[in-house]
Amino acid sequence: MSIFYFIAFLTILFAVLVISAKNPVHSILYLVLTFFTFTIQYILLNAQFLAIVNFIVYMGAILVLFLYTLMLINLNKDSEPMKTNLVKIAAVLGGGCLMVVLVGALKALGVSQPVVLKNPDLGLVKNLGKVLFNEFLLPFEVSSLLLLSAMVGAVLLATKDKKTTA
């Protein structure tokens, strides 16, 4: 029980560090740690397939993509744009109000049932694969189309256009 709260605390701590770090590279590294705590949460829920996919796709692919983009853009601390203090206070107040409303509404619900793992095989690859390739076969194929179009779009957007580039 306590391991959930410890990991939850770490998740929130690293998430706050992601948005408060001045250097974007530090932000990305804290984001890696945040996603790692998410992976631990998935393992605690026995969602092993999601844990592995989260580990490979998020920590492997997406964050490497972020780091490469940052390397291409070559930002440093001096060029980091910062908002004025008034806008910062307004942003924290706005987000804090959202958090207070959500948590307060949940508190009003009272104590809920504990999360019980009814079927220990629920998150295993064998079980999820059967669901994925029976009920969700068409969305699975469509998502492959989505990934293909995203790949083509990314290449098209990032390629230098000789005529329009100033």
Add this chain to the structure above:
Amino acid sequence: MESFFETVKTVPLNHYIILSSVIFSIGVIGVLLRRNAIVIFMSVELMLNAVNLLLTAFSVYHGDPNGQVFVFFIMALAAAEVAVGLAIIVMIYRNTNSVDINVLNRLKW
């Protein structure tokens, strides 16, 4: 191994929802707080992940594998979104020499 997963059984569902709400709110604050387009993008990823965790918790709570399949689709979508979004950011940087979103308020170069 069984005793390891016993630990989860004592966590109420509410606490998962509260954790996800807090992380989602942190993502919202990040979007409002920063002007660097890449950090804003990372905050959006944070929000997506909060929702993923919530869907997984609900899926385990109800013993329904559909929720976890949905999280898998969200992850595929996030990968596509990141690829296109970062390409757009690179293009913006090439045109304006900055990733400051306030430069883009005129919606033209």
